[in-house]
Amino acid sequence: MRIKKFVAGSMQEATKQIRHELGNDAVILNSKKIQTRRFLGLVKKQGVEVIAVVDQDFSDARKAKQQVQPAFREPAPLPENPVQLELASQVKELKTLLETRHEQPADVLPGPLKQTDRLLAKQGVSQAIRTKALSRLLSTSFEAGEQWTEEKALRRVTEILAELLPENPEGNAAIRSKxxxxxxxxxxxxxxxxxxxxxxxxxxxxxxxxxxxxxxxxxxxxxxxxxxxxxxxxxxxxxxxxxxxxxxxxxxxxxxxxxxxxxxxxxxxxxxxxxxxxxxxxxxxxxxxxxxxxxxxxxxxxxxxxxxxxxxxxxxxxxxxxxxxxxxxxxxxxxxxxxxxxxxxxxxxxxxxxxxxxxxxxxxxxxxx
Ligand SMILES: Nc1nc2c(ncn2[C@@H]2O[C@H](COP(=O)(O)OP(=O)(O)OP(=O)(O)O)[C@@H](O)[C@H]2O)c(=O)[nH]1
Ligand SMILES: [Mg+2]
CATH class of the missing domain: 3.40.50.300 (P-loop containing nucleotide triphosphate hydrolases)
Incomplete structure (x- = not known):
């Protein structure tokens, strides 16, 4: 697994650099807006700092599979909005990593999600449920430029856990039979x-x-x-x-x-x-x-x-x-x-x-x- 930090003027630029250096299988772990300084520190400029990772084994295995089965390769989506497409592909990749790496899903998670996963593991929540909840979190609430915070991730995962439980409307517990x-x-x-x-x-x-x-x-x-x-x-x-x-x-x-x-x-x-x-x-x-x-x-x-x-x-x-x-x-x-x-x-x-x-x-x- 290779992890690298990239600094660029925009998200598009950063994803271009990441793709160039780490390839199409790279996944963004974290991104934040920063201010860069140019001309001896006199001019401030908005930029982004992005941490990306590529799982070499996963990437190689996927490439090998694509080479063996070229007929089944999915057609590339039309690049409507490159940032959206890139994010969508990252979420997909991260989900795949999560679902295929059952032994240690926390390994591939961004920091705040890793904390949430640890907390649930400490509580004794099974790996299967943690994986399901975090995958659902990634598919439903990943927005362009959104910063993960521990609190936000935990709150959202809490709601998702409730959705994984059998139907049990409030008040159902009332004593209603003789x-x-x-x-x-x-x-x-x-x-x-x-x-x-x-x-x-x-x-x-x-x-x-x-x-x-x-x-x-x-x-x-x-x-x-x-x-x-x-x-x-x-x-x-x-x-x-x-x-x-x-x-x-x-x-x-x-x-x-x-x-x-x-x-x-x-x-x-x-x-x-x-x-x-x-x-x-x-x-x-x-x-x-x-x-x-x-x-x-x-x-x-x-x-x-x-x-x-x-x-x-x-x-x-x-x-x-x-x-x-x-x-x-x-x-x-x-x-x-x-x-x-x-x-x-x-x-x-x-x-x-x-x-x-x-x-x-x-x-x-x-x-x-
Ligand atoms: N800490 C704690 N103790 C509890 C709770 N509910 C019951 N207990 C205690 O657990 C012990 C056993 O409670 P019982 O209600 O007699 O349990 P039971 O299931 O009827 O027991 P059996 O009829 O012998 O099978 C008692 O000392 C209760 O005070 C609880 O929510 N918290
Ligand atoms: Mg009793």
């Missing part, structure tokens, strides 16, 4: 989060609510939910079987919302998912949330989503975001699973430590932008 069920691995915060949701239904929307728990594995689990139910003056039914669940549903016929808690189990064992489905009729009028902890490993979260693929999950709830600084793995999971995120929780306090999220607010949490 039955709301939370399930997920042990200790992720299901019961606490259920209490937060139930409390805001009562306190903010004055709804009449009840609780059901199917967590009959631990005595303490029932006690924990009973405490919240008493605080909210809401009835609680403990259900061991499908029949008991049906009876509880009849009992709560005239309630606005029934919040259902479930036992945390090692759901890698498909047996537990089957047990859950045996008691709760997931198909009708039930808003189902899979609860994941932001502190979990990506592979474990992915496996869990897979194990629950036979249950119609409405949205995910992400707990314990206060315990981690990196939400990249969640970004990867959402983009891959195509399930939207409804809420994030950020502490142990009931009911305040919960907020509903849209794609836009989630990516802002991720990039801090």
């Amino acid at each position: 039955y709301v069920v939370l399930f997920g691995a042990t200790g992720v915060g299901k019961t606490t989060t259920l209490a937060k949701l139930a409390a805001s239904s009562v306190l903010e929307k004055q709804k009449k609510i009840a609780f059901i728990t199917t967590d009959t594995y631990r005595i303490a689990a029932v006690e924990q939910l009973k405490t919240y139910a008493e605080l909210l003056h809401a009835p609680l039914e403990v259900c061991y079987t499908k029949e008991e669940f049906k009876t509880a549903q009849q009992k709560f016929a005239d309630f606005d919302h029934v919040f259902i808690d479930t036992a945390g189990r090692n759901f890698k064992d498909g047996q537990y998912v089957r047990e859950l489905k045996e008691i709760i009729p997931f198909e009708r009028g039930i808003q189902a949330f899979l609860v994941l902890s932001a502190t979990s490993k990506y592979e474990d979260m992915k496996e869990l989503v897979k194990q629950f693929s036979s249950i119609p999950i409405d949205q995910l709830i992400l707990t314990k975001v206060d315990e981690t600084d990196s939400l990249g793995t969640v970004m990867n999971l959402l983009a891959e699973s195509r399930i939207g995120l409804g809420y994030v929780t950020n502490g142990q306090n009931v009911p305040e430590d919960i907020r509903s999220v849209s794609n836009a607010s989630f990516v802002k949490l991720l990039t801090g932008c």
Whole structure:
């Protein structure tokens, strides 16, 4: 790879020099307007300073390919506006470099974009998503003479990341079904989060609510939910079987919302998912949330989503975001699973430590932008 700085009176002149010295495969990494001085420094003149790079391996491989396949060479575009054409070709080349250099895309990026890429990598955003986001940034917002700044690049990439997430309009997370069920691995915060949701239904929307728990594995689990139910003056039914669940549903016929808690189990064992489905009729009028902890490993979260693929999950709830600084793995999971995120929780306090999220607010949490 060869990098060189060029100083010229105009962008056209600079691109001419670059093409002459580095060839048609050169890519502009950065350009800025400068003032040059002539005649012993007495006369100032506007100019540009351009840093360009050529990836020799890439260039040679492309030339070799063109020589072998001359019939497939694209016809050269008509030179309407040389600067525009040159920029368009640079963007194309940079995108190709990005997409073909999967191991280290940051290598070929201009400085501010490199910073953005590093920040996302530090957050744990996968290489595939970073490449996609930066390629989209290059195709959509590269304007003639525009100076990249770190802030601008990060802001734009944040918007692009939101576009890569599954559709999840703002307000979608609202509790809208009569039955709301939370399930997920042990200790992720299901019961606490259920209490937060139930409390805001009562306190903010004055709804009449009840609780059901199917967590009959631990005595303490029932006690924990009973405490919240008493605080909210809401009835609680403990259900061991499908029949008991049906009876509880009849009992709560005239309630606005029934919040259902479930036992945390090692759901890698498909047996537990089957047990859950045996008691709760997931198909009708039930808003189902899979609860994941932001502190979990990506592979474990992915496996869990897979194990629950036979249950119609409405949205995910992400707990314990206060315990981690990196939400990249969640970004990867959402983009891959195509399930939207409804809420994030950020502490142990009931009911305040919960907020509903849209794609836009989630990516802002991720990039801090
Ligand atoms: N830091 C932090 N802790 C949380 C959050 N949500 C829940 N917790 C804590 O996590 C612990 C487990 O919470 P529970 O609500 O009992 O979790 P669970 O998923 O119901 O657990 P099991 O029913 O045993 O599977 C408790 O100490 C909660 O206070 C959160 O957003 N942030
Ligand atoms: Mg629990």
